[in-house]
Amino acid sequence: MRAAPTPPSLLLAGLLAGACGPQETAPPAAAPRAPGPQRTTLAPPPDLAAAALAEARELLGAEKLADPPAALARLEAVFGTAPSDPEAAFLLARAAFRSEEPERCTLALDAWFEREPVDRPDWSAEAWVLRGWLLERAGRPAEALPHHERALAVSPGYAFALLRKGCALADSGDAEGAIGSLEQAIELRPGLLEAHFALAQAYRRAGRAGDAEREARIHRLLNQTSDNSANTRESVTEKFAAFEELERLLPQWIEGRLTLTRMQLKLGRGDLALARMRRLVAEQPESVEARALLEQIERAGRGGGR
Amino acid sequence: MRRIAMGAAAASFAAAGCGPDPPAGAGPAPPRACFRDVTAESGLAFRHVNGASGRRHFVETNGSGAAWLDFDGDGDLDLYLVQGTELPGFVATAPLRCALLRNDGVGRAAGGRFVDVTESAGVGGNGCHGMAAAAADFDGDGRTDLYVTCFGPNVLYRNRGDGTFEDVTARAGTADGDRYHSSCAWGDFDGDGDLDLYVVGYVDYRVDDGKVCGDVARGEAWRTYCHPDMYAGIDDAVYRNDGDGRFTDVTAQAGPAGRGGKGLGVCCADFDGDGDLDLFVANDSDANFLWRNDGGMRFTEVASAWGVDFNGEGRTQSCMGAAFGDVDADLDFDLFTVNLSNEYNTLWLLEGGQYRDRSYASGLAAPSMPHVGFGVVLADFDNDGDLDVAVANGHVLDNAELVLAGTTWRQPASLYWNEGGGRFRLAPAAEAGSCFDEPRVGRGLAAADFDDDGDLDLLFTGNGEEARLLRNEIGSTRAWIGFDLTGTASNRDAIGAEVRVHSRGRVVMRAVRGAESYLSSHDLRVLVGLDGDPGPVDAEIRWPGGRRQELRGLPVRRYHLVEEPR
Numbered sequence: 001m002r003a004a005p006t007p008p009s010l011l012l013a014g015l016l017a018g019a020c021g022p023q024e025t026a027p028p029a030a031a032p033r034a035p036g037p038q039r040t041t042l043a044p045p046p047d048l049a050a051a052a053l054a055e056a057r058e059l060l061g062a063e064k065l066a067d068p069p070a071a072l073a074r075l076e077a078v079f080g081t082a083p084s085d086p087e088a089a090f091l092l093a094r095a096a097f098r099s100e101e102p103e104r105c106t107l108a109l110d111a112w113f114e115r116e117p118v119d120r121p122d123w124s125a126e127a128w129v130l131r132g133w134l135l136e137r138a139g140r141p142a143e144a145l146p147h148h149e150r151a152l153a154v155s156p157g158y159a160f161a162l163l164r165k166g167c168a169l170a171d172s173g174d175a176e177g178a179i180g181s182l183e184q185a186i187e188l189r190p191g192l193l194e195a196h197f198a199l200a201q202a203y204r205r206a207g208r209a210g211d212a213e214r215e216a217r218i219h220r221l222l223n224q225t226s227d228n229s230a231n232t233r234e235s236v237t238e239k240f241a242a243f244e245e246l247e248r249l250l251p252q253w254i255e256g257r258l259t260l261t262r263m264q265l266k267l268g269r270g271d272l273a274l275a276r277m278r279r280l281v282a283e284q285p286e287s288v289e290a291r292a293l294l295e296q297i298e299r300a301g302r303g304g305g306r
Numbered sequence: 307m308r309r310i311a312m313g314a315a316a317a318s319f320a321a322a323g324c325g326p327d328p329p330a331g332a333g334p335a336p337p338r339a340c341f342r343d344v345t346a347e348s349g350l351a352f353r354h355v356n357g358a359s360g361r362r363h364f365v366e367t368n369g370s371g372a373a374w375l376d377f378d379g380d381g382d383l384d385l386y387l388v389q390g391t392e393l394p395g396f397v398a399t400a401p402l403r404c405a406l407l408r409n410d411g412v413g414r415a416a417g418g419r420f421v422d423v424t425e426s427a428g429v430g431g432n433g434c435h436g437m438a439a440a441a442a443d444f445d446g447d448g449r450t451d452l453y454v455t456c457f458g459p460n461v462l463y464r465n466r467g468d469g470t471f472e473d474v475t476a477r478a479g480t481a482d483g484d485r486y487h488s489s490c491a492w493g494d495f496d497g498d499g500d501l502d503l504y505v506v507g508y509v510d511y512r513v514d515d516g517k518v519c520g521d522v523a524r525g526e527a528w529r530t531y532c533h534p535d536m537y538a539g540i541d542d543a544v545y546r547n548d549g550d551g552r553f554t555d556v557t558a559q560a561g562p563a564g565r566g567g568k569g570l571g572v573c574c575a576d577f578d579g580d581g582d583l584d585l586f587v588a589n590d591s592d593a594n595f596l597w598r599n600d601g602g603m604r605f606t607e608v609a610s611a612w613g614v615d616f617n618g619e620g621r622t623q624s625c626m627g628a629a630f631g632d633v634d635a636d637l638d639f640d641l642f643t644v645n646l647s648n649e650y651n652t653l654w655l656l657e658g659g660q661y662r663d664r665s666y667a668s669g670l671a672a673p674s675m676p677h678v679g680f681g682v683v684l685a686d687f688d689n690d691g692d693l694d695v696a697v698a699n700g701h702v703l704d705n706a707e708l709v710l711a712g713t714t715w716r717q718p719a720s721l722y723w724n725e726g727g728g729r730f731r732l733a734p735a736a737e738a739g740s741c742f743d744e745p746r747v748g749r750g751l752a753a754a755d756f757d758d759d760g761d762l763d764l765l766f767t768g769n770g771e772e773a774r775l776l777r778n779e780i781g782s783t784r785a786w787i788g789f790d791l792t793g794t795a796s797n798r799d800a801i802g803a804e805v806r807v808h809s810r811g812r813v814v815m816r817a818v819r820g821a822e823s824y825l826s827s828h829d830l831r832v833l834v835g836l837d838g839d840p841g842p843v844d845a846e847i848r849w850p851g852g853r854r855q856e857l858r859g860l861p862v863r864r865y866h867l868v869e870e871p872r
Contacts, residue, residue, distance in 0.1 A: 205660070
């Protein structure tokens with residue numbers, strides 16, 4: 001019996017950001033290729049292993065510092081291509097995927113599933129998604145579906161697995177199935193940009209032009225809100241306006257409304273921020289973050305906050 | 307090689323030929339490296355100057371392009387190369403000007419050379435910091451003219467027909483202001499039989515804007531060119547050819563007004579098959595534009611509806627160059643863009659009325675990740691009947707090695723073979739040519755059969771470095787057929803015309819391209835690889851405006867001069 005499923009962190013899903021790509025085609029043509037990576041398993045001393053894992057976590061972490069090929073090289077040098085250490089196998093699979101090394105990723109995933117620990121269902125779910133996504137990228141979406149299902153069996157609340165499942169269904173020609181899966185993904189993570197994009201395309205294929213337009217609009221707005229390099233007056237204004245429009249189009253995206261409120265506080269518009277948070281708390285009383293931010297604003301208004 | 311002219315009734319007669327006949331017989335597989343660097347032996351000596359002084363003016367890193375054109379009407383292709391200019395902090399040691407190189411038998415006669423005729427022709431570029439060039443006969447007088455875009459006002463040169471050009475920018479009204487322009491494209495967008503002009507605007511940038519980017523706290527060496535996100539995008543412009551040497555700026559009614567976009571590349575095709583020429587604009591870290599031509603010089607932006615505004619992952623890409631072509635041989639126009647490193651190059655196949663991102667399944671995505679792509683050509687380099695891909699690569703940051711992990715400023719170009727079944731394979735240098743192993747700061751890429759031997763050669767431009775000419779050594783070992791089209795009712799260059807060649811149950815579609823890639827324009831002739839040796843073939847020409855012409859029993863290994871039926 002597995003431990004209770006834990007939804008993989010948003011960070012992990014974010015690192016794996018992606019949506020619909022390949023469709024089912026003929027198997028890849030037999031092109032001359034270099035021999036694939038050999039399966040090797042090394043047993044490093046504990047201190048070397050710990051250092052390599054720490055380094056790999058950093059190299060696979062924040063976007064600015066991320067260097068997946070370096071993480072891949074470091075992990076393979078210390079653990080081999082098929083590590084017996086589960087974390088090393090998992091991180092290696094992630095590094096290989098992000099380094100566009102599908103064969104290395106497959107070797108690492110094999111190693112992970114050989115020793116799959118029961119206490120990391122989040123990693124298991126992500127590993128199944130990676131397996132499926134590799135097949136999608138190889139143009140075999142129908143074969144990817146069982147892998148995404150396995151991920152969801154491990155972690156039913158894994159929005160990213162629902163996204164990939166939706167994409168695989170779309171590329172397999174099942175538009176209605178894709179729509180269902182993508183709508184579920186958005187229900188779980190309203191701000192999942194890629195899911196809105198994929199859903200817009202799926203709606204279009206299903207002939208639902210109006211729904212497609214709405215989802216495409218939401219996707220474009222989310223894209224603007226995630227623009228961390230908005231440096232011109234125009235782009236900052238656009239970003240602000242995007243948050244405001246999303247508040248109307250996607251009110252369930254609490255994270256966005258909180259961000260907008262914080263932006264208003266930074267601009268010294270505490271009055272607007274207060275009204276916005278009161279409205280949000282009234283709509284979503286169960287949101288701990290919303291209540292906390294409201295209290296903070298009210299406290300500041302009373303002169304008790306920073 | 308002989309050319310055969312085809313009249314309205316498809317009658318054929320031998321025309322003056324040039325150069326030796328190609329070897330007979332078809333090669334089953336590429337026998338040797340596809341491309342050979344013939345820069346030196348052709349006398350091509352052009353070095354781009356980007357004006358870099360260490361101050362890292364944003365405009366330094368993007369140029370420049372090139373255009374193939376037969377300016378002297380002698381039947382072979384000459385070459386125009388765009389030059390930069392002095393920028394604050396940089397003083398040139400010699401006058402900087404664009405270059406017009408006359409082809410005096412290059413590749414076709416012993417000792418053939420390019421001869422620099424810029425001064426006598428009067429096409430030096432007026433001292434602008436040049437970006438793109440697009441060659442076409444805008445006034446329909448049978449002589450190829452030239453439009454040059456700049457960081458600043460653009461220049462339109464009218465070919466006088468005596469080896470000289472006249473700067474007619476002011477009269478034509480096509481300078482397009484003191485703006486940062488990138489690519490441009492000629493096309494008869496209103497279907498009135500003359501060529502209109504689409505000019506891509508990049509960003510609102512001034513050299514003296516005082517913006518400093520990069521981790522300068524670590525030292526001046528860490529200063530970088532700013533990201534385009536530091537600047538607002540500017541509108542593209544659309545000019546309608548009024549037929550009397552003047553153009554009218556119809557941007558406001560046409561569609562691009564107020565859209566911004568940070569455009570870098572542009573390509574044209576009738577992607578929706580309704581008989582008029584549409585446009586795709588590759589935007590840099592902004593959603594792309596797909597302009598559907600609604601007639602009457604009006605366009606509707608439909609990138610989202612057709613699925614090419616973002617990549618298949620829903621992500622904005624830093625798109626540079628772009629090209630339309632029938633990659634999967636289903637007789638419609640697929641689309642390919644080349645992008646920043648870590649943003650895969652994107653292949654969109656047109657399937658069921660919508661574009662689908664097939665980059666990964668095609669094998670084009672993963673190998674492109676390390677590279678920053680600029681110029682791009684979809685062409686059948688080995689004449690096996692399907693479109694291959696060539697990409698000019700080179701990072702935007704001249705100190706990329708210092709400020710970014712695992713990348714370089716100079717990068718090798720890429721050649722991908724179309725293996726059929728929707729799959730591509732990156733050609734190793736042993737197949738592509740050793741020049742594909744050489745790191746360069748690739749920018750423009752223009753294709754032409756400059757030696758008239760029946761295969762497409764490549765001209766690469768480099769930012770701050772020499773242009774390179776690569777001769778195709780293998781294409782003409784397979785059968786091919788070429789078309790040199792002359793419009794009568796439609797525009798004289800037949801830009802936008804589609805040619806469908808029927809051979810052994812297979813139909814191959816190619817089009818006359820009025821500019822694509824990045825800052826560049828190609829040979830306007832259509833060349834179709836036929837694989838094997840099929841004997842005479844049939845062809846159908848769909849002229850701009852919709853007129854169709856059927857030609858039967860055409861001999862292969864020839865260019866056919868075809869005039870639109872009157």
